[in-house]
Amino acid sequence: MADSGAPKPSSSVKLVLLGEAAVGKSSLVLRFVNNDFQENKEPTIGAAFLTQKCNLPTRTIKFEIWDTAGQERFASLAPMYYRNAQAALVVYDLTKPTSLIKAKHWVAELQRQASPGIVIALVGNKLDLTNDSAGGDGEGAGVGDGEDARKVTTEEAKSYAEEEGLLFFETSAKTGYNVTEVFTAIANAIPETSLKTARGPGASSAAARTEEQRVNLNGPRDPNAKEGCAC
């Protein structure tokens, strides 16, 4: 509907995913970016960088997504990814209470260290494993006979999210339920003002990148090529 017509203003938003290992961060991204799902996905190593656009009525948001590895040993690298991020998705596993505790730690760290205006969404994933996976067309394969694997109640997580002023969603990367909604909500929640300045702090690296690329495309990068032996 609103998609057609004059090109809408477009801006990039740097978004980082954080959360315990095996809660489904990469699966959420894969669902959002490729609309795909892989059973038994292997753990992410380091971090993966992906992009995806999100069309809003008045503008287009391009997400630059850092999908980080959840293992403890990568925790020290996290600041590199959430620094200058305008949005963060903190993910936990609905069937694993400890993952919510970990999520709370991430929220606290973000509030302490990340850019002040960062939009944080708390996301409980693996809804397909619970009984109320209605939105997922009831296809949650693991649900079986009324067996409910849910260990974290919606109320508990929701009240925590409200306290901390976070967006809150329960999703299923497997069925796709609520995944797009998370990203759309984040896109809507990013204040216009922050987008204006997005070219500033948030996208400082992006700007630098564009410049570098221009140099690259126009021929050999003489200055760099000369002294590139720094390594």
Added chain:
Amino acid sequence: MAQETEEGNAVSSPSPPSPSPSPPPPPLPPRRKVSGEAPLQVGGQLQSKPTTAVSSIDISTLSFPDGTRGTFPTPSVGSGPSPLNSGYGTPSRDSSGDNLTDSMSVMSLAPTVRAPGDLASLVAGEFNRKSRAWNLLRSQSETVQPFEAIESGDSSELSGFEKEFDNIPENLTDDVRLSMWQSKMKHYLILSSAGKPIWSRHGDLSLINSSMGVIQTIISFYEGAKDPLMGFTAGKARFVVLTAGPLYFVAISKLGESDSQLRGQLEALYMQILSTLTLPTLKNIFVHRPSTDLRKPLEGTETLLSSLADSFTKGSPTALLGALECLKLRKSQRHAINNIFLKNRAEKLLYGLIVAGGKLVSVIRPRKHSLHPSDLQLIFNMLFESGSIKSGGGESWIPICLPAFNNSGYLYMYVSFFDEDGNETQPKPSSTTKPTSSSTPTIPEEGSPPPQPPPPPPPQPESPQEIALILISPDRESFFPFSSLRTSLYNSLTKSTHLSLIRSSLASPRPSISSILPGSNPPPISHFIYKSRPNVQFVMSSLHPLFTSPMARRKLMSQYQTLHAAMHAKHSHLKVIYSVGGDCASLGWVTPLFEFYCVAGPNVSRQAMTEAANRVVKWVGREEARVFIIGGGVF
């Protein structure tokens, strides 16, 4: 081929287990000639002239695996020919060494050879099992292919190999699961010196906890005695132990690798752990708490260890030879790709690699640093064997320690795959998709399931045919420069059609023997591997059609392992090995420039084999600049 092998110079049978007393037409596996009688019709061909530094395979068993068996007392030859005994392992015979080595053969030493259990048992055992009629029958045919017995199901040594990589299901009783675990032919175990299990290829740790305990007890008993245990044999299984810092690594194999080969595999697993943690971190962990459970810090890398272990079990030429394989390209093409790569180079780049389907396409590196094959093996394993990175899509930024380069710190590795042209949208870095390009599928603001046409699901890792760009930097902030390097490199390679050249070379199979040795039908040899020692790279012929099944491939690799072990035994100074078993004939040839191994059917004459070997080596010489990367791009 100056170092022509001379082998057993007669075929008549001196020992009891021999199946060929009566007139056998073409040669059976040569055996030691005891008395002076002239051999049968084959004799002329096999008659040996004295040569130097040449031996048959069993000689090397003497000094195998760590030199400790250099003087084997030859006990079990029993009623066998006594001259053999006297000539065997007696240092005083050194002066007549030529004589000695020339006349050795596999069968003449079979009983002793089997005792150590790690070398040549494959050949010997296989041979003994054949009935005489079977041998007579197949000796009628000149064209018996190596390992034909596999097809006829006569392969008890490897029976069950197809199930080797199956998981042990969790829903069975412990007894059943334990027996499934025991039936695996190859195990790798990693535990801490405090006895905490860390990783095992097969079986969850609860299932095998007690076995781990036993092993830890055995190892620490010897540690306590200040005489570390290196390995031992139990039944058909060879146990090899590697102690590395606070960790114990154990390999248990029924596949006939030598101790040093198994130890090399364990070292590779250790390197994988270092590449995750770095050496100082690993040490720190255990200095502070010796009883630490290392599973937590290693979490998520189990699949890397497993895929590495499986590649050893399947038989990996890379691991065996410590060398890499390159994608075959014309010299000028490779040169052009290197130059494009160099031209696009970013600041703070340490190493840049283009790798296609596990084969090296192009390397650029600083003049003063070279790349170590064992490091590359870890990277290739991560990228091509365990789907960890590919499955995520996008670009990856991975802290990695390359232990052979520097085991004390992390480097940062950028990885991106050059997808098929159609699929290219997915990992495009932001810089190219400027806001104006509205072609990318977008997501409706508020909506039910996103209706964007999903790109065809990325093909699951069947055979790894992807092209990967790998950029390594010491600087953790280099991601975005590298991401734009990728874009410009991709554009240049596409524009200059080099990317499609790489793709088409990747799609074409390895060279077949018949294309390398035209004019001989059937080709005298069935498969070869050639390692260029200065380049630390290897080239091999197509596994198709004889060695495509996992079992046949395993047999082939076992044969190469045996040859390799014989060649590289500590005190052997072999240049050429020719050995014949009931299953195949094989030839190994080592010079300062190359190592060459080939396998042929059991009835192929040695002459035909050596001639073929010479022709292959000449072929490699002609093709050198295509099949190997010589130098690479240096900056």
